[in-house]
Amino acid sequence: MGKFSRSGGREMPELNTSSLPDLVFAFLFFIMMVTTMREVTLKVQFRAPQATELQKLEKKSLVTFIY
Numbered sequence: 001m002g003k004f005s006r007s008g009g010r011e012m013p014e015l016n017t018s019s020l021p022d023l024v025f026a027f028l029f030f031i032m033m034v035t036t037m038r039e040v041t042l043k044v045q046f047r048a049p050q051a052t053e054l055q056k057l058e059k060k061s062l063v064t065f066i067y
Helices: 020-034
Strands: none
Touching: none
16 A cells, blocks of 8 residues: 655635625525515504694793604
8 A cells, every 4th residue: 555645734725706796696686586565555544633723832841752
């Protein structure tokens, strides 16, 4: 049998990323073609209150903000 020497370390070859943009755009195109927007019908009717008068507030500290 012959002798196999383990001299010389093996290095990992560099990863070729030249086709990476093509893969990303193909994946994006696939997602855009497969995704559909749902048609949603509202189950609750919302009516904004109608103002009848306009009045300037004197004390602005009484005003609260609702987020």
